[in-house]
Amino acid sequence: MQTESLHAGDGPPRPRLALSGAVKAFGPVVALADGNIDILPGEIHALVGENGAGKSTLVKILAGLYRLDAGEFHVGGQSVSFRSVADSKAAGISVIYQEPTLFPDLTVAENIFIGRQPKGRLGLISRAAMRQAARDLFDQLGVRIDPNRVAEGLSIADQQIIEIAKAISQGATVLVMDEPTAALSGVEVERLFQVARNLRAQSAGILFISHRFDEVFALCDRITVMRDGRYIATHVTSTVTVDAIVHEMVGRDVGALFPKVVAPVGDTVLSVKGLGRAGVFADVTFDVRAGEVVALAGLVGAGRTEVARAVFGIDPYDRGTVEFAGTRLRPHSPKAAIDAGMGFVPEDRRKQGLVMNLSVGRNTALTLRDRVARFGIINGRAERAAAVEWSRRLQVKTTSQEYAVSTLSGGNQQKVVLAKWLATDPKFLIVDEPTRGIDVGTKSEVHRLISDLANRGIAILMISSELPEVLGMADRVIVMHEGRITAELSRAEATPESIMHAATASLERAQ
Amino acid sequence: AVALLAGCASDTGTNTGTDSGAGGGTDGDLSITFIPKQLNNPYTDVVLGGGESGSEEAGFAATEVVGPLEASASSQVSFINAETQAGTSVIVIAANDPDAVGPALEEARAGGAKIVAFDSDTNPKYRDVFISQVVAKDVALIQVEVIAEQIGGSGEIAILSATANATNQNEWIKFMEEELASNPAYKDITLVAKVYGDDDDTKSFQEAQGLMQAYPNLKGIISPTTVGIAATGRYLSTSEYKGKVALTGLGLPNEMRPFVKDGTVTAFALWDPAQLGYVAAFAGKALADGTITGAEGDTFDAGELGEREVGADGIVIVGPPTVFDAANIDEYDF
Amino acid sequence: MSEPGSSTTRSSPVTPADKISSLDTRLIDTTKTLPTEPKGRTGAARILLGRDAIMIYLLLAFVLYASIAIPRFASPVTVGFLLLDVIPVLLIAMPMTLVIITGEIDLSVASIAGLTSALMGVLWESGLDIGVVLAISLFAGVVAGAFNGFLIAVAGLPSLAVTIGTLALYRGLALVVIGDNAVANFPPGLTAFFTSKIGATGIPTVMIGVVVVALFFGVLLHLTPFGRGLYAIGFSKEAATFVGIRVSRAKFWLYVGTGSVSALAGIYWTLRYSSARSDNASGLELTVIAAVLLGGVSIFGGTGSIPGVIAGVLLIGTINFSLRLERISDVVLIMVTGSLLIASVVAPSVFEALQRWRHGRRMHKTLPQVPASGATSATAPGVQERK
């Protein structure tokens, strides 16, 4: 049906929205040098590119958040110059940003309808109507979230679902989604796709950004590729291959994505026994050995992150033990974990992985505070040298070590996180969704890096929601479901079917 | 005295540096600086008005008024320091705390300055003379007398004072308590409470109100501070206690006039504040000239107020308190 | 650790072993090249042009101006009086800087100083040895700070609210302890010591102690791992936790720090003015905070430095004393303080806006060509590339 709406009628349909020659610079950084996009009614248009290619910048221009330095912007055939987000909304553009924008103190319903709350008597807001409207939306999306609950403490997946509900409830003619699926599991992604297709059928135009090609090819009608802030090409999906797109994105060929080399496995480094935390996870027992990559798989919300957090000492636990290199680790103390030789690359880079306003250099050296100090006094030169060295090794793209890390693109930020942990010479590294929101090129670098680390005897616990990543990287796969381990699979046993079975089925062990 | 009283009240500039080389001074480069408890206070302004005309008449070449905006113990010290450095000949100070200003005053003296305390004394060892409004005991007795008369010689009374550490107020209160205890005429009067309004309008107001609630049988209030008596007057006049609870103390006629007219207050007392500053200026001049040293028995000329004598402890008494009531209040304007 | 001085980028002092360093060769040839690392501002330039430096220049400029324009200003006597006046603010500003850098605040400092003063008075009057009196008073400050620290760091309550509460509580306790009394008869030798000067320099002897305190907090903030952690906490508590910074513990100790230094300030206040009263140092909290913010510390946490704060405190102190010497009313002082405070935060954002505006204009001037080149690819982006 999509092709029909694309090619029906005589002559090309008028785009809902068209941006051309867009330029946006932040001081010396030109985030967008030549941005072009057109979105037709009734199409889903993918925008792909490496980290830092300028996708989110383009989105923020469409949203009215940034003003163009140069270029033309037409909506519905009219030249526009948005002065604010409100202008963009009024023009029928609705945006889901890369980072969720919920208000933690407000209820879920209010979050969806803020600024457009239904009014009741005396022109005042009607909470009942608002709740009902939220319920209706959730029914449409097939999810059940309490509309009365405050948004504080919602899981990332639930937050993303609320963002989607918010966007579709605005009845926009153009829906822009910046990596909406990054935090979603297969089930939720599928439901999101259903919603997107429905909207397309109602002849809305959708811009969809993702680093996952399976999604792009499954959903989108056309694909626009960007590189280094420039428009490269637009293709009709059926006429291109993944390899061609990747080539355009990166500017060269990309080899094997998952260069897993099976490394010799050494002694047990981490041993978790009977770990439990009431209401979160229970009876979690597993080992990780030197040189081994163990993947913790499962659906989003299975409790994998919680287990990792407890192991690393961020959260307390009620039962069980964590042994590291033979000695029991003090619970609830990240410092003890780090001192023992653990590192943790958390899933939420912006909130947990990095201190966003601190410079790249300081972030990189943050884990080395004690090591670059002598008699309690920091050696500033050693600190800087270490930061420069590790940025260089991980090829962090930044103009200066002094820039706030928030000015880097997502992928480069992730490299800084990795750099800061590798700098500590860890014996054991937890990587939680290490490639979330990371482009193919960098992704393969990260995979290579993980694999290399394992080769050098570092034990790795990898949490990932991407099955190809799990299958490609892991020596062993532990599958969790609803806070319990439901399967432990060797590399040979791990197949998409066995993992999904264990991840969705209930307590009987899948084998 | 009344002439001065009325005449000076209108002259209430604070920061005026009066350069009057004229007058009867011997050498023309003597300077005097007044440091009141706090600037921007109506009572203080009257005192300073007297001080400025006094210093002009006495022949000071330069008169300055400096001071803190809030009356805390230590806030006067840096002003004293600056005067020390400026080489001021006479510093006239109303101490917020008798001791906190001590070290700074000693430094000033070491630099050659003469120290005159007025209104509120410092520790005697830090100053040359203290110009006292009135004999402390007289003030205390007048207030007790007035309140006793108004409540008919028996019943509960309370005191609403300024800050808890104010030297002068505390001295008066001490005399009041002694008098109430020793004089048989007051045997039926009981002092039930002492509260402090910190010379803050709002605070004094609420303290007054609290007294009413805590002591339902209260017959009278003595407030020996101009801010306190005015605030209490305002509360009484706006409440059901108007005319039922007597109020007296020390107040400025201009502030108290409406309360006297509307019957909230029958009588209250005060000395002439302008005379205080006036005498202080002349005492300063005499000290600077070397005419007096501040020893008991020294006498000096105080302009139109005639000759004054330094009493025990270097205290100079200015004059008797006046009692204001509906009959005479319109004769005063300060 | 290995030699920290080695300047070649290759051998970082923290490179633990060669096992990881051999990774880089593999990585480099797999992907695109890194742009060469530009130096940014060098260390010296950064220090000379930074926010703190501006504060210091401002201070120097004002001192110079005052020395020329105000008679009697340029003298050791000024130094003495001025420093004696700023010492309490300077003292408390040191730990306060650290507290604000972590994104918290402590409004109870002046009340702690008052409580200390009240305690000193009562204990001294009860006949205890002065050494014991000082020790107990200081300890009271530590306890008061620890109580703040407990509520904020351990119980996780918002510091602004908590310290408004303890502001009232500690001042109230001071009243309970000493009531309306004032104690003045401290040992003359001791009170004299607190106003004495070092030789003819005019510098108060107690400045030695103040310098020690300033050095302690300066080193702690700028040169220790603990200090590095504080900046991280100020920007993001959560991210700080993930690198093993013990956020609660750090905050707790910072409040113990403000408590004890406030107690020192209270002791200084009592002995300098030789008067122990419940209302000593009241209202000082806003003065301290104003000085700290003027010194370039961001109220949101994460930025600021001790040298900047010292310059800020001294600037206000110097302006204050100059006005006194000129016999200009305190009215002017509070207005100058207020304006400086606002200017210090507004100026950078005005400057930034100006830069953005200039940048915008430059972009619009230079860019007409860019869309032209873009236009070729953009005439009909949807159609043009369909192969």
Next chain:
Amino acid sequence: MTTAPTRPPGTAEHTVSAVPSRLGALLRLRELPVTVALIALVTITTVVNPLFLSPQGVKDLLLNATIVIILAAGQALVIITRNVDLSVGSVLGLVAFGTGTLFVTVPGIPIVVVFLVGMLLGALLGAINGLLVTVAKVPALVITLGTLYIYRGLNNAWAGGTQYFAGDRPDAFGALSVDTVLGFPLITLIAIVVVVIVAVYLAGTRAGRDLYAIGSDPDAAKLFGIPVSRRVFLAFLTNGVLAGLAGVLYASRFNSVGATTGSGLELAVVAAAVVGGVAIFGGSGSVVGAAMGALLLTTITSALTALRVDKFWQEAIVGVLILSAIIIDRIASVRTARKLRISEARNV
């Protein structure tokens, strides 16, 4: 990918426990602790000293609270947007002195005009705060600490030693804080009307809800397209108007207005809002709570006096009260969070 089961795992149980009982909702009200404390305080005091609730006693309690209630309502508005206004005491002082000046310099000026002029002056001062905060985008705490000093300085420079007394103002003006309707003093009725209007605005209008959104996450609010600057500016402006109103009422109620009127009020007002359950970092709380907080804090002073508690203890007790309010609020929110966790927990 496997085909979707009917609902995602993990979200199954949410709605079951979500239907809140009326009682539960009542117990979760942030205004509850302060209300309970107020009732307890008044009850205990009245039992010990029945005069506390005499008509005059009640009138005094209300009058005392009136001015702080108005200030706290305005402050709540600002705090909810994650800002703060420390300059209210200075604004009140300036307006109060301005009121005194008006009556003296323009004899026979209608009282309504004085109210309008006072609120206008307040609006101007509030607008300056608002402009500096929103246009220069700098933290409100710093800006309003600065204007706290500047406005106070202006007041000092303007007033000097001049003070205007109750006698300088028309009796009808003073009568506003003496006369009562149904036991409520007129100025208290004004305060109640203010609280009701602000409460309805905050709870029932889109713009009001925007303020909560802004306080909850200012960055997200900007991304979402809420006119953050305009709303925050308006909050400061309104707070200025209310501080101006409070200044006029101050002149009606108290005896003298001068250079120091209203100084030191700012922390008391913030404390009142906090005690009333307004979260200091924005996003939650209500004006009704703030008003209750103001009533509680002013009542405690009167109650302690009525109970003849040594006045030296009063300030300490106020401190304890503020701390208890924060701690109770914290315990409540921890409990809600835990409940939420349990209701959504996995069965493990």
